[in-house]
Amino acid sequence: MEAAGIAAAPPTPRRRRARAGSALQWVRERLTTTPGRLVLTSIVVVVGAACFGIIATGAEQSRERTVSAARTATEPLLVNAVNLYAGLSDANATVATGLLGIGGLEPQAARNRYLQDLDRATGALTALTRGAGTASAQASLGAIADDLPLYSGLVETARTNNLQDFPVGAAYIRQAATLLNQTILRAADRVYAIEAGRLYGDYRTGTSSATLVALGAAIALGLVPLLLAQPYVTRISHRVLNVPMLAATFVLAGVSVWALFALTSEQRSLAAAQRDGSDVVEARSAADILLSRAQGDLSLTLVNRGTDISDPLDFAAVLRVLTTGELAPRLNAGFASYWAAAKYVQGLEGGGQLEAAIRQLPAVAAVSQRLDRDLREEIAVAQDRFDHATADAASALDGLWLAIPLAAVLAAVLALLGLRQRINEYR
Amino acid sequence: MSRPIRHLLSLAVVALAVAGCGTSDHAMHLALAALETPTPTSPASPASKPVTCTNLTSSLRPPATMPVPGAMPQGSFMRAIQRRGYLIAGVSAGALDLGYLNPATGQIEGFEIDLVRELARAIFGNPTGHYRLLALSVPQRIPFVNAGKVDIVVDAVTITCARKQQVDFSTVYYDAQQRVLVLSSSHATSIRDLAGRPVCAAAGSTSIDVMQSLPDPPKPVGLPLGADCLAALQEGTVSAISTDDSILLGFKAQDPNTKLIGQSLADVPYGMAISKAHPEFVRFVNGVLADLRADGTWRRLYDNWLGHIRGANPRLPPAQYAG
Numbered sequence: 001m002e003a004a005g006i007a008a009a010p011p012t013p014r015r016r017r018a019r020a021g022s023a024l025q026w027v028r029e030r031l032t033t034t035p036g037r038l039v040l041t042s043i044v045v046v047v048g049a050a051c052f053g054i055i056a057t058g059a060e061q062s063r064e065r066t067v068s069a070a071r072t073a074t075e076p077l078l079v080n081a082v083n084l085y086a087g088l089s090d091a092n093a094t095v096a097t098g099l100l101g102i103g104g105l106e107p108q109a110a111r112n113r114y115l116q117d118l119d120r121a122t123g124a125l126t127a128l129t130r131g132a133g134t135a136s137a138q139a140s141l142g143a144i145a146d147d148l149p150l151y152s153g154l155v156e157t158a159r160t161n162n163l164q165d166f167p168v169g170a171a172y173i174r175q176a177a178t179l180l181n182q183t184i185l186r187a188a189d190r191v192y193a194i195e196a197g198r199l200y201g202d203y204r205t206g207t208s209s210a211t212l213v214a215l216g217a218a219i220a221l222g223l224v225p226l227l228l229a230q231p232y233v234t235r236i237s238h239r240v241l242n243v244p245m246l247a248a249t250f251v252l253a254g255v256s257v258w259a260l261f262a263l264t265s266e267q268r269s270l271a272a273a274q275r276d277g278s279d280v281v282e283a284r285s286a287a288d289i290l291l292s293r294a295q296g297d298l299s300l301t302l303v304n305r306g307t308d309i310s311d312p313l314d315f316a317a318v319l320r321v322l323t324t325g326e327l328a329p330r331l332n333a334g335f336a337s338y339w340a341a342a343k344y345v346q347g348l349e350g351g352g353q354l355e356a357a358i359r360q361l362p363a364v365a366a367v368s369q370r371l372d373r374d375l376r377e378e379i380a381v382a383q384d385r386f387d388h389a390t391a392d393a394a395s396a397l398d399g400l401w402l403a404i405p406l407a408a409v410l411a412a413v414l415a416l417l418g419l420r421q422r423i424n425e426y427r
Numbered sequence: 428m429s430r431p432i433r434h435l436l437s438l439a440v441v442a443l444a445v446a447g448c449g450t451s452d453h454a455m456h457l458a459l460a461a462l463e464t465p466t467p468t469s470p471a472s473p474a475s476k477p478v479t480c481t482n483l484t485s486s487l488r489p490p491a492t493m494p495v496p497g498a499m500p501q502g503s504f505m506r507a508i509q510r511r512g513y514l515i516a517g518v519s520a521g522a523l524d525l526g527y528l529n530p531a532t533g534q535i536e537g538f539e540i541d542l543v544r545e546l547a548r549a550i551f552g553n554p555t556g557h558y559r560l561l562a563l564s565v566p567q568r569i570p571f572v573n574a575g576k577v578d579i580v581v582d583a584v585t586i587t588c589a590r591k592q593q594v595d596f597s598t599v600y601y602d603a604q605q606r607v608l609v610l611s612s613s614h615a616t617s618i619r620d621l622a623g624r625p626v627c628a629a630a631g632s633t634s635i636d637v638m639q640s641l642p643d644p645p646k647p648v649g650l651p652l653g654a655d656c657l658a659a660l661q662e663g664t665v666s667a668i669s670t671d672d673s674i675l676l677g678f679k680a681q682d683p684n685t686k687l688i689g690q691s692l693a694d695v696p697y698g699m700a701i702s703k704a705h706p707e708f709v710r711f712v713n714g715v716l717a718d719l720r721a722d723g724t725w726r727r728l729y730d731n732w733l734g735h736i737r738g739a740n741p742r743l744p745p746a747q748y749a750g
Contacts, residue, residue, distance in 0.1 A: 157658075165531045166681040167523055167529075167530070167654055167681070168521075168682075171521070171652065171654040172658055351561075352559025352577075354520070354562065358533045
């Protein structure tokens with residue numbers, strides 16, 4: 001037969017056609033008798049319930065995984081990426097401001113703050129190295145790990161020279177700041193962008209309408225055969241009620257409504273987690289980082305005295321972002337007083353009154369630190385909101401993973417029971 | 428039968444509407460991306476066209492009688508400064524003992540700063556509170572004085588024929604020599620041993636031009652500030668620094684593991700740079716410098732700031748006047 005098949009037309013389509021033909025034949029035979037039609041109905045209803053169980057469980061599981069990932073993996077990593085960036089920016093500002101302390105001596109508070117900043121950054125770096133998934137994030141983290149010792153080495157060399165009243169210390173601060181701004185923080189920004197992309201990916205998946213469409217389709221596949229089967233069974237059996245089938249319908253409809261409400265409420269909570277939580281964390285962190293950058297640049301213009309090339313430009317860029325960017329309307333009034341103070345100091349330096357500018361610097365640094373404290377409090381509040389909202393999102397889905405397959409099995413069994421009674425009437 | 432389906436559909440529509448709310452604004456990324464400024468590059472040393480001039484170090488003759496401090500002549504630039512209440516000078520803030528920000532005091536101090544102070548004394552009678560200092564980088568010096576952002580630049584400016592076309596110079600107030608500083612461990616004994624090797628100087632300075640004009644030139648490296656060169660030498664990214672001995676001796680004082688090698692590469696006369704719009708101010712400054720030489724103040728300032736590292740016998744050529 002196979003040889004004949006090769007010689008003649010391709011065998012497989014014909015065989016398939018033959019098999020399809022015989023299946024069609026089987027169905028056609030069943031359609032001619034009432035019990036046969038009831039057997040076919042049972043098959044369709046059971047397949048529909050199975051489809052419901054599989055697709056709805058898949059949809060629910062996708063949401064549950066996403067919420068759990070956002071809660072326990074991607075958002076904590078993003079917070080670490082922010083901490084890495086913010087810790088390093090603040091370290092830079094603290095060093096530049098602290099080394100301008102009159103008398104060559106860095107104030108102890110500034111030294112402590114610098115060490116805390118480094119601690120915050122290296123802690124975040126460790127956590128990110130453990131958790132960051134992508135190769136490009138790992139590459140950037142590796143680059144940061146390589147450069148951080150160089151950075152702190154330059155800072156210590158600057159301190160040592162400063163303690164001996166050697167002006168070359170300023171050159172080392174400059175080098176350290178350049179290494180940080182041009183290399184380390186750019187790598188930190190790449191890590192941040194990658195982690196932010198992952199969290200946004202989770203938000204998209206966790207609020208995706210495709211999941212709801214899939215759930216809707218699953219519900220239709222489960223319910224429509226049941227709902228269509230019942231009037232048909234009523235017509236051929238002349239009985240108004242088929243109790244098991246009605247029960248199956250209620251079970252399926254009940255769990256469907258539950259699933260729809262659960263998924264929409266999860267999605268609402270996740271959207272709130274982003275809107276009131278992580279987006280606020282990000283916006284406030286951005287403001288905090290820009291503030292550190294501004295304070296660092298302001299101090300560096302005083303430290304570097306006469307390096308027109310990069311730093312005042314940078315300060316101007318920060319100023320532009322904070323005052324005209326989309327962050328501007330979200331900053332509290334404290335920023336206005338910071339800018340006034342910073343511009344006053346810059347004006348003193350630009351007008352040839354460097355000593356007066358340096359004397360004013362601690363006051364400006366104090367304003368910046370007060371703002372930093374406020375921002376960090378707001379960040380903590382927003383992080384709290386994120387934690388609560390994602391906990392809500394997770395608990396909205398509680399139990400659904402078990403309820404959907406149980407309901408699908410139960411509905412199939414009940415429907416079979418109901419149809420079986422009718423089929424048995426013909427035996 | 429159709430009613431529950433319609434109900435389910437409406438539920439789905441509500442759910443879709445909720446899904447649409449989850450948009451992100453990438454606030455931090457947007458804000459930080461806006462910070463991306465181009466990597467600063469050290470300004471290229473302007474192509475030095477060979478300009479020649481006679482009497483390089485000669486300047487305008489002082490007035491026959493110097494005005495009394497606090498009573499500057501009507502219509503003069505000194506009068507404008509007096510009315511403003513302070514003299515503003517462009518200076519260095521990183522050259523130890525010449526002009527540097529002393530970390531111990533938070534003030535710019537040094538030989539050149541005291542000269543600015545003497546100028547303020549000559550204009551106002553009492554210098555305190557009557558002068559301001561603006562730290563400048565090498566490429567800023569001449570544009571700043573020509574734009575009127577500073578009245579005068581006292582910042583180790585070498586008098587050259589090319590610069591004399593852009594600004595007026597006072598008489599020479601200090602005569603430096605361009606020399607070479609290496610680490611003590613270096614085997615080089617002169618600039619010839621450093622041919623092709625990286626040797627640092629402040630970008631835009633005449634030290635770079637001098638190095639380039641050598642028969643067997645090193646590879647000049649221009650960094651924004653002179654102090655950056657000392658850091659680069661300590662870090663091993665350059666083999667040597669070649670600039671004015673006045674600056675090199677300041678570096679040597681900050682790092683005892685360095686040494687000066689070879690003979691002078693060039694004579695480096697320092698003049699105070701003043702806009703060509705104010706010849707009366709040039710004459711006035713020359714008068715002040717002549718007085719400082721005559722009454723011993725110059726020598727006292729030299730001994731105070733530079734004598735301990737530059738020796739007890741400074742070279743100061745006599746002031747030359749023309750016109």
